[in-house]
Amino acid sequence: MREWTRRDVLWLAGAAVTSGCGYALAGRGNTLPASIVSIGVPPFVNQSPVPDVDRVLTDAVRAEFQTKGRYRILPESTGVDGLCIGRVLSVVLQPSAFTADKQASRQLIVTTASIEFTEVAAARVIWANPSFQVRDEFDITTGESANDPAALFTQDANALDRLARNFARSVVTSIFEAF
Template structure:
Protein backbone atom coordinates (compact mmCIF):
# COMPACT_ATOMS: atom_id res chain seq x y z
CA UNK A 1 0.00 0.00 0.00
CA UNK A 2 2.80 2.38 0.78
CA UNK A 3 4.24 2.00 -2.74
CA UNK A 4 0.88 2.86 -4.28
CA UNK A 5 0.55 5.90 -2.01
CA UNK A 6 4.04 7.10 -2.95
CA UNK A 7 3.33 6.65 -6.64
CA UNK A 8 0.08 8.58 -6.33
CA UNK A 9 1.84 11.37 -4.43
CA UNK A 10 4.63 11.44 -6.99
CA UNK A 11 2.11 11.54 -9.83
CA UNK A 12 0.27 14.43 -8.15
CA UNK A 13 3.54 16.25 -7.67
CA UNK A 14 4.44 15.82 -11.34
CA UNK A 15 1.00 17.09 -12.42
CA UNK A 16 1.27 20.13 -10.13
CA UNK A 17 4.80 20.89 -11.38
CA UNK A 18 3.68 20.66 -14.99
CA UNK A 19 0.64 22.83 -14.37
CA UNK A 20 2.61 25.58 -12.66
CA UNK A 21 5.56 25.66 -15.02
CA UNK A 22 5.24 27.89 -18.07
CA UNK A 23 5.48 26.47 -21.54
CA UNK A 24 6.76 29.70 -23.04
CA UNK A 25 3.60 30.59 -24.91
CA UNK A 26 1.31 33.49 -24.15
CA UNK A 27 -2.00 34.62 -25.50
CA UNK A 28 -1.78 36.79 -28.58
CA UNK A 29 -2.89 40.36 -28.20
CA UNK A 30 -1.04 40.76 -24.92
CA UNK A 31 2.45 41.56 -26.17
CA UNK A 32 4.00 44.96 -26.46
CA UNK A 33 7.36 45.37 -28.12
CA UNK A 34 7.36 49.16 -28.38
CA UNK A 35 9.93 51.24 -26.52
CA UNK A 36 8.63 52.19 -23.07
CA UNK A 37 8.85 55.94 -23.79
CA UNK A 38 6.18 55.70 -26.50
CA UNK A 39 3.06 56.90 -24.72
CA UNK A 40 1.48 59.23 -27.29
CA UNK A 41 0.72 58.02 -30.81
CA UNK A 42 -0.22 60.41 -33.60
CA UNK A 43 -2.55 58.92 -36.19
CA UNK A 44 -3.45 61.46 -38.87
CA UNK A 45 -6.19 60.66 -41.38
CA UNK A 46 -5.04 57.96 -43.80
CA UNK A 47 -4.64 59.03 -47.42
CA UNK A 48 -7.22 57.58 -49.80
CA UNK A 49 -6.09 56.86 -53.35
CA UNK A 50 -9.38 55.17 -54.22
CA UNK A 51 -12.79 56.33 -55.36
CA UNK A 52 -14.44 54.96 -52.21
CA UNK A 53 -15.83 57.99 -50.41
CA UNK A 54 -14.99 58.40 -46.73
CA UNK A 55 -13.21 55.03 -46.37
CA UNK A 56 -10.09 56.76 -45.03
CA UNK A 57 -12.14 58.42 -42.27
CA UNK A 58 -13.64 55.12 -41.17
CA UNK A 59 -10.38 53.15 -41.30
CA UNK A 60 -8.46 55.85 -39.42
CA UNK A 61 -11.10 56.08 -36.70
CA UNK A 62 -11.11 52.31 -36.20
CA UNK A 63 -7.30 52.21 -35.96
CA UNK A 64 -7.37 54.99 -33.36
CA UNK A 65 -10.06 53.16 -31.39
CA UNK A 66 -8.08 49.91 -31.52
CA UNK A 67 -5.00 51.63 -30.06
CA UNK A 68 -7.13 53.25 -27.35
CA UNK A 69 -8.65 49.87 -26.57
CA UNK A 70 -5.22 48.54 -25.69
CA UNK A 71 -5.31 51.01 -22.78
CA UNK A 72 -1.69 52.08 -22.76
CA UNK A 73 -1.59 54.94 -25.20
CA UNK A 74 -2.89 58.40 -25.73
CA UNK A 75 -3.93 58.80 -29.36
CA UNK A 76 -3.84 62.10 -31.22
CA UNK A 77 -5.26 62.94 -34.62
CA UNK A 78 -2.14 64.97 -35.40
CA UNK A 79 1.59 64.32 -35.40
CA UNK A 80 2.61 67.27 -33.16
CA UNK A 81 3.41 66.11 -29.64
CA UNK A 82 3.48 62.42 -30.56
CA UNK A 83 6.19 59.95 -29.56
CA UNK A 84 5.35 57.80 -32.58
CA UNK A 85 3.30 58.32 -35.73
CA UNK A 86 1.19 55.83 -37.64
CA UNK A 87 0.56 56.90 -41.22
CA UNK A 88 -1.30 55.01 -43.86
CA UNK A 89 -2.54 55.11 -47.41
CA UNK A 90 -5.46 53.16 -48.81
CA UNK A 91 -3.88 52.30 -52.14
CA UNK A 92 -6.63 50.28 -53.75
CA UNK A 93 -10.02 48.66 -53.39
CA UNK A 94 -11.25 46.02 -55.78
CA UNK A 95 -14.43 44.00 -56.10
CA UNK A 96 -14.74 40.54 -57.58
CA UNK A 97 -17.98 38.56 -57.91
CA UNK A 98 -17.77 35.18 -56.18
CA UNK A 99 -21.36 33.92 -56.02
CA UNK A 100 -24.19 34.02 -58.53
CA UNK A 101 -27.93 33.38 -58.58
CA UNK A 102 -29.89 31.35 -61.14
CA UNK A 103 -29.95 34.38 -63.48
CA UNK A 104 -26.16 34.61 -63.40
CA UNK A 105 -26.27 37.84 -61.39
CA UNK A 106 -23.63 38.35 -58.73
CA UNK A 107 -24.94 37.78 -55.21
CA UNK A 108 -21.63 37.60 -53.36
CA UNK A 109 -18.42 39.60 -53.71
CA UNK A 110 -14.81 39.38 -52.63
CA UNK A 111 -13.55 42.79 -51.55
CA UNK A 112 -9.79 43.45 -51.51
CA UNK A 113 -8.35 46.51 -49.82
CA UNK A 114 -4.66 47.31 -50.30
CA UNK A 115 -2.89 49.60 -47.85
CA UNK A 116 0.54 51.02 -47.16
CA UNK A 117 1.16 51.55 -43.46
CA UNK A 118 4.16 52.87 -41.53
CA UNK A 119 4.73 53.22 -37.78
CA UNK A 120 7.61 55.54 -36.96
CA UNK A 121 9.33 56.27 -33.66
CA UNK A 122 9.61 60.07 -33.77
CA UNK A 123 12.16 60.37 -30.95
CA UNK A 124 14.59 57.82 -32.46
CA UNK A 125 13.64 58.88 -36.01
CA UNK A 126 13.29 55.29 -37.19
CA UNK A 127 10.58 53.13 -38.65
CA UNK A 128 9.52 50.48 -36.14
CA UNK A 129 7.07 48.65 -38.40
CA UNK A 130 5.86 49.03 -41.95
CA UNK A 131 3.88 47.09 -44.47
CA UNK A 132 3.86 48.46 -47.99
CA UNK A 133 1.48 45.80 -49.24
CA UNK A 134 -1.05 45.08 -46.49
CA UNK A 135 -4.06 43.42 -48.08
CA UNK A 136 -7.39 42.78 -46.40
CA UNK A 137 -9.63 40.30 -48.20
CA UNK A 138 -13.19 39.49 -47.18
CA UNK A 139 -16.31 38.11 -48.77
CA UNK A 140 -19.78 39.67 -48.56
CA UNK A 141 -23.30 38.92 -49.66
CA UNK A 142 -24.88 41.58 -51.82
CA UNK A 143 -27.63 43.44 -50.00
CA UNK A 144 -31.07 42.95 -51.48
CA UNK A 145 -31.95 45.60 -54.01
CA UNK A 146 -28.46 46.98 -54.42
CA UNK A 147 -26.57 46.88 -57.63
CA UNK A 148 -22.83 46.95 -57.16
CA UNK A 149 -20.96 47.93 -60.27
CA UNK A 150 -17.74 48.94 -58.51
CA UNK A 151 -16.13 48.93 -55.09
CA UNK A 152 -17.18 52.50 -54.36
CA UNK A 153 -20.86 51.75 -54.99
CA UNK A 154 -20.68 48.46 -53.12
CA UNK A 155 -19.04 49.86 -49.98
CA UNK A 156 -21.19 52.99 -50.13
CA UNK A 157 -24.35 50.88 -50.12
CA UNK A 158 -23.09 48.12 -47.85
CA UNK A 159 -21.97 49.84 -44.64
CA UNK A 160 -21.64 46.51 -42.82
CA UNK A 161 -18.94 45.48 -45.31
CA UNK A 162 -17.10 48.78 -44.87
CA UNK A 163 -17.34 48.41 -41.08
CA UNK A 164 -15.98 44.88 -41.16
CA UNK A 165 -13.11 45.83 -43.45
CA UNK A 166 -12.22 48.81 -41.24
CA UNK A 167 -12.27 46.62 -38.12
CA UNK A 168 -10.02 44.04 -39.78
CA UNK A 169 -7.55 46.71 -40.91
CA UNK A 170 -7.45 48.14 -37.37
CA UNK A 171 -6.98 44.81 -35.59
CA UNK A 172 -4.35 43.52 -37.97
CA UNK A 173 -2.39 46.78 -38.05
CA UNK A 174 -2.34 47.39 -34.30
CA UNK A 175 -1.59 43.75 -33.48
CA UNK A 176 1.27 43.72 -35.97
CA UNK A 177 2.78 46.86 -34.45
CA UNK A 178 2.40 45.88 -30.81
CA UNK A 179 3.31 42.23 -31.18
CA UNK A 180 6.29 42.79 -33.49
CA UNK A 181 5.07 40.64 -36.37
Template sequence: MRRRQALVAALGGLAAGCGYALVGKGVTTDPSIKRIGVPLFHNRTGRSDLDATVTQAVIEELQKRGRFTVVKEASGVDAVVEGDIIAYSTVPVNFTDEGGVSQASRYAITLTASVVYRKIGQKQPIWANNAFTLRDEYDMDTQATSYFDREQLSIGRLSQAFARNLVAAMLEAF
Protein backbone atom coordinates (compact mmCIF):
# COMPACT_ATOMS: atom_id res chain seq x y z
CA MET A 1 0.00 0.00 0.00
CA ARG A 2 2.83 2.42 0.87
CA ARG A 3 4.59 1.53 -2.35
CA ARG A 4 1.45 2.38 -4.32
CA GLN A 5 1.07 5.73 -2.53
CA ALA A 6 4.71 6.53 -3.18
CA LEU A 7 4.27 5.65 -6.85
CA VAL A 8 1.15 7.83 -7.14
CA ALA A 9 2.96 10.72 -5.41
CA ALA A 10 5.98 10.35 -7.71
CA LEU A 11 3.79 10.26 -10.83
CA GLY A 12 1.87 13.26 -9.54
CA GLY A 13 5.12 15.16 -9.07
CA LEU A 14 6.26 14.29 -12.57
CA ALA A 15 2.92 15.32 -14.04
CA ALA A 16 3.07 18.64 -12.18
CA GLY A 17 6.51 19.28 -13.68
CA CYS A 18 5.16 18.85 -17.19
CA GLY A 19 3.29 21.74 -18.68
CA TYR A 20 3.36 24.71 -20.88
CA ALA A 21 5.80 27.56 -20.66
CA LEU A 22 6.01 30.84 -22.54
CA VAL A 23 8.54 30.64 -25.31
CA GLY A 24 8.99 34.40 -25.72
CA LYS A 25 11.88 36.22 -24.18
CA GLY A 26 9.89 39.11 -22.74
CA VAL A 27 11.05 42.65 -23.26
CA THR A 28 13.44 43.11 -26.15
CA THR A 29 14.08 46.78 -25.62
CA ASP A 30 17.69 47.76 -25.13
CA PRO A 31 17.99 48.94 -21.51
CA SER A 32 19.95 51.97 -22.69
CA ILE A 33 16.81 53.28 -24.43
CA LYS A 34 15.28 55.81 -22.07
CA ARG A 35 13.94 58.46 -24.44
CA ILE A 36 11.84 57.57 -27.50
CA GLY A 37 10.83 59.96 -30.25
CA VAL A 38 7.53 59.49 -32.08
CA PRO A 39 7.31 62.07 -34.86
CA LEU A 40 3.99 62.56 -36.61
CA PHE A 41 3.18 59.50 -38.73
CA HIS A 42 2.93 60.25 -42.46
CA ASN A 43 -0.62 59.96 -43.73
CA ARG A 44 -0.82 58.55 -47.25
CA THR A 45 -4.57 57.88 -47.10
CA GLY A 46 -6.28 61.20 -47.65
CA ARG A 47 -8.34 60.70 -44.45
CA SER A 48 -7.76 63.91 -42.51
CA ASP A 49 -6.39 63.88 -38.96
CA LEU A 50 -5.70 60.15 -39.02
CA ASP A 51 -1.98 60.81 -38.65
CA ALA A 52 -2.42 62.95 -35.53
CA THR A 53 -4.89 60.54 -33.92
CA VAL A 54 -2.73 57.44 -34.46
CA THR A 55 0.52 59.19 -33.47
CA GLN A 56 -1.00 60.50 -30.25
CA ALA A 57 -2.34 57.04 -29.39
CA VAL A 58 1.13 55.52 -29.90
CA ILE A 59 2.72 58.20 -27.71
CA GLU A 60 0.17 57.62 -24.94
CA GLU A 61 0.63 53.84 -25.10
CA LEU A 62 4.41 54.14 -24.81
CA GLN A 63 3.97 56.52 -21.87
CA LYS A 64 1.73 53.97 -20.13
CA ARG A 65 4.66 51.57 -20.09
CA GLY A 66 6.36 53.96 -17.65
CA ARG A 67 9.91 53.08 -18.70
CA PHE A 68 10.40 55.79 -21.28
CA THR A 69 10.30 59.50 -21.77
CA VAL A 70 8.33 59.94 -24.99
CA VAL A 71 8.61 63.03 -27.15
CA LYS A 72 7.12 64.11 -30.47
CA GLU A 73 10.40 64.67 -32.29
CA ALA A 74 13.22 62.48 -33.54
CA SER A 75 16.08 64.58 -32.17
CA GLY A 76 17.75 64.16 -28.80
CA VAL A 77 16.36 60.64 -28.34
CA ASP A 78 17.78 57.14 -27.93
CA ALA A 79 15.29 55.51 -30.30
CA VAL A 80 12.59 56.55 -32.73
CA VAL A 81 9.27 55.11 -33.92
CA GLU A 82 8.49 56.19 -37.47
CA GLY A 83 5.30 55.34 -39.29
CA ASP A 84 3.54 55.72 -42.60
CA ILE A 85 -0.21 55.17 -42.60
CA ILE A 86 -0.55 53.50 -45.96
CA ALA A 87 -4.18 52.38 -46.04
CA TYR A 88 -7.51 53.28 -44.48
CA SER A 89 -10.80 51.83 -45.62
CA THR A 90 -14.43 51.85 -44.54
CA VAL A 91 -16.62 49.10 -45.96
CA PRO A 92 -20.15 47.96 -45.16
CA VAL A 93 -20.20 44.46 -43.67
CA ASN A 94 -23.87 44.03 -42.77
CA PHE A 95 -27.09 45.16 -44.41
CA THR A 96 -30.72 45.51 -43.40
CA ASP A 97 -33.68 45.38 -45.73
CA GLU A 98 -36.18 48.17 -45.10
CA GLY A 99 -39.14 48.20 -47.44
CA GLY A 100 -37.24 46.52 -50.25
CA VAL A 101 -34.27 48.85 -49.90
CA SER A 102 -30.99 47.39 -48.68
CA GLN A 103 -29.09 49.69 -46.33
CA ALA A 104 -25.73 49.22 -44.61
CA SER A 105 -26.18 48.69 -40.88
CA ARG A 106 -22.60 47.82 -39.87
CA TYR A 107 -19.27 49.06 -41.17
CA ALA A 108 -15.70 47.85 -40.77
CA ILE A 109 -12.74 50.19 -40.80
CA THR A 110 -9.23 48.95 -41.44
CA LEU A 111 -5.99 50.77 -40.79
CA THR A 112 -2.62 49.67 -42.17
CA ALA A 113 0.72 51.30 -41.43
CA SER A 114 4.37 50.68 -42.15
CA VAL A 115 6.23 51.16 -38.85
CA VAL A 116 9.92 51.08 -37.92
CA TYR A 117 11.33 51.16 -34.39
CA ARG A 118 15.05 51.75 -34.39
CA LYS A 119 17.83 52.89 -32.11
CA ILE A 120 19.51 56.10 -33.15
CA GLY A 121 22.82 55.43 -34.89
CA GLN A 122 21.90 51.92 -36.01
CA LYS A 123 20.83 51.04 -39.53
CA GLN A 124 19.15 47.76 -38.56
CA PRO A 125 15.76 48.36 -36.91
CA ILE A 126 14.91 46.85 -33.55
CA TRP A 127 11.49 46.04 -34.98
CA ALA A 128 9.72 46.74 -38.27
CA ASN A 129 6.48 45.81 -39.99
CA ASN A 130 5.57 47.03 -43.47
CA ALA A 131 1.87 46.21 -43.14
CA PHE A 132 0.78 46.41 -39.50
CA THR A 133 -3.01 46.16 -39.76
CA LEU A 134 -5.94 46.42 -37.39
CA ARG A 135 -9.69 46.49 -37.91
CA ASP A 136 -12.71 47.77 -35.99
CA GLU A 137 -16.44 47.64 -36.64
CA TYR A 138 -19.30 49.92 -35.77
CA ASP A 139 -23.08 49.78 -36.07
CA MET A 140 -25.19 52.39 -37.80
CA ASP A 141 -28.60 53.48 -36.75
CA THR A 142 -31.32 54.66 -39.07
CA GLN A 143 -30.12 58.28 -38.83
CA ALA A 144 -27.76 58.87 -41.73
CA THR A 145 -26.51 62.03 -40.01
CA SER A 146 -24.75 59.94 -37.33
CA TYR A 147 -22.54 58.17 -39.89
CA PHE A 148 -19.53 60.47 -39.44
CA ASP A 149 -19.94 60.57 -35.64
CA ARG A 150 -19.92 56.77 -35.46
CA GLU A 151 -16.98 56.55 -37.84
CA GLN A 152 -15.01 59.09 -35.77
CA LEU A 153 -15.71 57.14 -32.54
CA SER A 154 -14.57 53.97 -34.28
CA ILE A 155 -11.38 55.67 -35.47
CA GLY A 156 -10.63 56.63 -31.87
CA ARG A 157 -11.16 53.04 -30.68
CA LEU A 158 -9.16 51.65 -33.59
CA SER A 159 -6.28 54.07 -32.97
CA GLN A 160 -6.05 53.04 -29.31
CA ALA A 161 -6.18 49.32 -30.13
CA PHE A 162 -3.71 49.85 -32.96
CA ALA A 163 -1.27 51.60 -30.60
CA ARG A 164 -1.69 48.96 -27.87
CA ASN A 165 -0.97 46.12 -30.30
CA LEU A 166 1.83 48.00 -32.02
CA VAL A 167 3.68 48.83 -28.80
CA ALA A 168 3.27 45.26 -27.55
CA ALA A 169 4.68 43.92 -30.82
CA MET A 170 7.60 46.36 -30.73
CA LEU A 171 8.58 45.77 -27.11
CA GLU A 172 7.84 42.09 -26.55
CA ALA A 173 9.62 39.16 -28.16
CA PHE A 174 6.62 36.97 -28.89
Protein backbone atom coordinates (compact mmCIF):
# COMPACT_ATOMS: atom_id res chain seq x y z
CA MET A 1 0.00 0.00 0.00
CA ARG A 2 1.22 3.49 -0.89
CA GLU A 3 2.09 6.00 1.82
CA TRP A 4 0.81 9.53 1.59
CA THR A 5 3.49 12.13 1.12
CA ARG A 6 3.26 15.70 2.24
CA ARG A 7 2.92 16.74 -1.40
CA ASP A 8 -0.09 14.42 -1.86
CA VAL A 9 -1.83 15.84 1.20
CA LEU A 10 -1.20 19.44 0.10
CA TRP A 11 -2.45 18.67 -3.41
CA LEU A 12 -5.67 17.11 -2.05
CA ALA A 13 -6.23 20.01 0.34
CA GLY A 14 -5.73 22.52 -2.48
CA ALA A 15 -8.11 20.61 -4.74
CA ALA A 16 -10.76 20.51 -2.02
CA VAL A 17 -10.49 24.24 -1.33
CA THR A 18 -10.58 25.35 -4.97
CA SER A 19 -13.35 23.04 -6.11
CA GLY A 20 -16.19 24.88 -4.32
CA CYS A 21 -19.47 23.26 -5.26
CA GLY A 22 -21.52 26.46 -5.46
CA TYR A 23 -23.97 25.61 -2.71
CA ALA A 24 -24.77 28.15 -0.02
CA LEU A 25 -26.70 27.92 3.21
CA ALA A 26 -30.25 29.21 3.20
CA GLY A 27 -30.64 32.46 5.09
CA ARG A 28 -27.18 33.66 4.14
CA GLY A 29 -28.20 36.26 1.56
CA ASN A 30 -26.65 39.44 2.88
CA THR A 31 -26.57 41.96 0.07
CA LEU A 32 -28.93 43.85 -2.13
CA PRO A 33 -28.02 45.44 -5.47
CA ALA A 34 -24.96 47.69 -5.11
CA SER A 35 -27.06 50.71 -6.08
CA ILE A 36 -29.05 50.43 -2.85
CA VAL A 37 -27.39 52.45 -0.10
CA SER A 38 -30.46 53.91 1.60
CA ILE A 39 -33.70 52.08 2.34
CA GLY A 40 -36.99 53.84 2.96
CA VAL A 41 -39.49 52.19 5.27
CA PRO A 42 -42.47 54.55 5.46
CA PRO A 43 -45.20 53.80 8.02
CA PHE A 44 -47.14 50.67 7.15
CA VAL A 45 -50.87 51.05 6.54
CA ASN A 46 -53.10 49.33 9.10
CA GLN A 47 -56.16 47.59 7.67
CA SER A 48 -56.52 45.28 10.67
CA PRO A 49 -58.76 45.90 13.69
CA VAL A 50 -55.71 46.01 16.00
CA PRO A 51 -54.76 49.59 16.84
CA ASP A 52 -51.10 50.60 16.60
CA VAL A 53 -49.93 47.25 15.17
CA ASP A 54 -48.79 49.08 12.02
CA ARG A 55 -46.44 51.35 13.97
CA VAL A 56 -44.94 48.49 15.97
CA LEU A 57 -44.38 46.35 12.85
CA THR A 58 -42.91 49.30 10.91
CA ASP A 59 -40.48 50.08 13.74
CA ALA A 60 -39.45 46.42 13.96
CA VAL A 61 -38.80 46.20 10.20
CA ARG A 62 -36.68 49.36 10.34
CA ALA A 63 -34.70 47.96 13.28
CA GLU A 64 -34.16 44.65 11.48
CA PHE A 65 -32.84 46.42 8.37
CA GLN A 66 -30.46 48.31 10.69
CA THR A 67 -28.92 44.99 11.76
CA LYS A 68 -27.66 44.53 8.20
CA GLY A 69 -25.26 47.41 8.86
CA ARG A 70 -24.44 48.70 5.41
CA TYR A 71 -27.68 50.56 4.75
CA ARG A 72 -29.05 53.89 5.86
CA ILE A 73 -32.66 53.36 6.97
CA LEU A 74 -35.08 56.27 6.57
CA PRO A 75 -38.75 56.65 7.55
CA GLU A 76 -39.82 58.07 4.19
CA SER A 77 -40.43 56.95 0.62
CA THR A 78 -38.60 59.74 -1.23
CA GLY A 79 -34.88 60.22 -1.75
CA VAL A 80 -34.07 56.54 -1.13
CA ASP A 81 -32.55 53.77 -3.25
CA GLY A 82 -34.67 50.90 -1.92
CA LEU A 83 -38.25 51.11 -0.69
CA CYS A 84 -40.13 48.72 1.60
CA ILE A 85 -43.88 49.34 1.63
CA GLY A 86 -46.30 47.38 3.80
CA ARG A 87 -49.99 47.04 4.59
CA VAL A 88 -51.11 45.06 7.63
CA LEU A 89 -54.15 43.21 6.33
CA SER A 90 -55.21 41.20 9.38
CA VAL A 91 -54.25 39.93 12.80
CA VAL A 92 -56.29 36.86 13.69
CA LEU A 93 -56.37 34.76 16.86
CA GLN A 94 -57.03 31.03 16.75
CA PRO A 95 -57.16 28.89 19.90
CA SER A 96 -54.40 26.29 19.86
CA ALA A 97 -54.63 24.79 23.37
CA PHE A 98 -57.41 24.44 25.91
CA THR A 99 -57.80 24.02 29.67
CA ALA A 100 -59.71 21.14 31.25
CA ASP A 101 -62.86 23.32 31.29
CA LYS A 102 -62.48 23.99 27.54
CA GLN A 103 -61.23 27.56 27.80
CA ALA A 104 -58.51 28.65 25.40
CA SER A 105 -55.15 28.69 27.20
CA ARG A 106 -52.94 29.33 24.19
CA GLN A 107 -53.55 31.29 21.00
CA LEU A 108 -52.04 31.12 17.55
CA ILE A 109 -51.76 34.63 16.12
CA VAL A 110 -51.65 34.87 12.34
CA THR A 111 -50.51 38.24 10.99
CA THR A 112 -51.08 38.81 7.29
CA ALA A 113 -49.54 41.71 5.40
CA SER A 114 -48.81 42.86 1.88
CA ILE A 115 -45.12 43.73 1.55
CA GLU A 116 -43.17 45.01 -1.44
CA PHE A 117 -39.48 45.91 -1.76
CA THR A 118 -38.47 47.98 -4.78
CA GLU A 119 -35.18 49.14 -6.23
CA VAL A 120 -36.27 52.74 -6.88
CA ALA A 121 -33.79 53.81 -9.61
CA ALA A 122 -34.55 50.76 -11.76
CA ALA A 123 -38.26 50.81 -10.86
CA ARG A 124 -37.84 47.09 -10.25
CA VAL A 125 -39.65 45.06 -7.63
CA ILE A 126 -37.03 42.89 -5.95
CA TRP A 127 -39.46 41.05 -3.70
CA ALA A 128 -43.19 41.19 -3.10
CA ASN A 129 -45.71 39.08 -1.26
CA PRO A 130 -49.34 40.27 -1.23
CA SER A 131 -50.27 37.80 1.53
CA PHE A 132 -47.16 37.47 3.68
CA GLN A 133 -47.99 35.57 6.89
CA VAL A 134 -46.22 35.18 10.20
CA ARG A 135 -47.55 32.85 12.88
CA ASP A 136 -46.72 32.83 16.56
CA GLU A 137 -48.25 31.30 19.69
CA PHE A 138 -48.91 33.00 23.01
CA ASP A 139 -50.22 31.88 26.38
CA ILE A 140 -53.46 33.46 27.58
CA THR A 141 -53.71 34.53 31.20
CA THR A 142 -57.24 35.99 31.20
CA GLY A 143 -60.47 35.22 29.40
CA GLU A 144 -60.64 38.75 27.97
CA SER A 145 -58.03 38.12 25.31
CA ALA A 146 -59.44 34.82 24.10
CA ASN A 147 -60.77 36.25 20.81
CA ASP A 148 -59.46 39.80 20.71
CA PRO A 149 -55.90 40.49 19.50
CA ALA A 150 -56.02 44.07 20.79
CA ALA A 151 -56.91 42.81 24.29
CA LEU A 152 -54.10 40.25 24.17
CA PHE A 153 -51.55 42.88 23.15
CA THR A 154 -52.82 45.32 25.80
CA GLN A 155 -52.55 42.62 28.45
CA ASP A 156 -49.15 41.38 27.29
CA ALA A 157 -46.93 43.99 25.61
CA ASN A 158 -44.21 41.36 25.26
CA ALA A 159 -46.50 39.39 22.95
CA LEU A 160 -46.71 42.27 20.48
CA ASP A 161 -42.96 42.93 20.69
CA ARG A 162 -42.16 39.26 20.05
CA LEU A 163 -44.64 39.12 17.18
CA ALA A 164 -43.09 42.28 15.68
CA ARG A 165 -39.53 40.92 15.94
CA ASN A 166 -40.51 37.63 14.29
CA PHE A 167 -42.45 39.48 11.58
CA ALA A 168 -39.55 41.85 10.85
CA ARG A 169 -36.95 39.09 10.80
CA SER A 170 -39.08 37.09 8.35
CA VAL A 171 -39.70 40.09 6.07
CA VAL A 172 -36.07 41.23 5.92
CA THR A 173 -34.73 37.69 5.48
CA SER A 174 -37.18 37.11 2.62
CA ILE A 175 -36.06 40.32 0.91
CA PHE A 176 -32.35 39.52 1.23
CA GLU A 177 -32.80 35.92 0.10
CA ALA A 178 -34.76 37.04 -2.96
CA PHE A 179 -31.76 38.82 -4.43
